Amino acid sequence: MDRAVNSLVGVGVGPGDPELVTVKGVNALRAAAVVVVPVMDTGERGRAEATVLHYVDASKVVRVVFALNERTDRARREAAWDAAGGRVVALLRARGSVAFATIGDPNVYSTFTYLAQTVGELLPGTEVTTVPGITAMQDLAARSGAVLTEGTEPLTLVPVTAGSAALKEALEGPGTVVAYKFGRLAAEVATALRETGRTEGAVWGSALGLAEESIRPAAELAEGPLPYLSTLIAPAPRHGGRGGKL
Structure with a gap:
């Protein structure tokens, strides 16, 4: 056989x-x-x-x-x-x-x-x-209350390992932006959020589900390096009330 x-x-x-x-x-x-x-x-x-x-x-x-x-x-x-x-x-x-x-x-x-x-x-x-497995962006959304997408909003996932330029370009668009592995470039990410007007409502987290878990508003991004596997969610700007993006 x-x-x-x-x-x-x-x-x-x-x-x-x-x-x-x-x-x-x-x-x-x-x-x-x-x-x-x-x-x-x-x-x-x-x-x-x-x-x-x-x-x-x-x-x-x-x-x-x-x-x-x-x-x-x-x-x-x-x-x-x-x-x-x-x-x-x-x-x-x-x-x-x-x-x-x-x-x-x-x-x-x-x-x-x-x-x-x-x-x-x-x-x-x-x-x-x-x-398939549950991703960090899904877990962070659940733990922070950040809604990833509504209606017709796009969702962009950007690894920041190669720099923040692609992240800034995504933040200039209309949808929700998720950044992965940005801990070493936390200062650049904070600058990109500020320059695109996307700091408000954004949230970052690290060590999700572990004893050392940290979930904070993006306005509190530290200037120094954060854990490598940090995740950021910058929700799409939403106006017009419930169902405004349908």
Whole structure:
């Protein structure tokens, strides 16, 4: 009998609160032979690992090093992706099924995208699927009361890792703007909000669902760096009362 197809599933485990993992996500983690969690080369436990351990035994979890924050040394980043892909391929060959836990959603700015591409090249025929997860912007909206969209409003999601220019351009538009990973450029984000008149009503948060959670008005953005995984919501300007954007 032919062996079953190797299976790699990317599971979104939410922004940090273990209660925000979906039932389907928990089932996928428990069904896999191995659960891989990404860690930085410094070795500390990340949010994905901490969340996973609420649902599966530690003996089933394999920590794989990724250059998660490496943006300047491309060779080092590519080498880390190749090494991680090779490690996962070895697990697939040995165990058949691997779940990769990623914070947020596996199809939204996730390391899983690069892992899946690498595994597909190293082990053709691997079945790759994903289980969606709750994103930081959804969690921040729920915790702060900020409404993401109404009626015909557009929603723009901007990673600020490459600078604030794209964020400022989005803020000049009519819709709600969400900024991800802006902690190191907090001062630039505060300036962009102020120059576009979008500070009022905007909110930022970090460590959502964790003991060190911080949720504050954007008017209180610190000049110094904030946690890397900080999230900002600048709601669309709304006038005309209920249903004004329909």
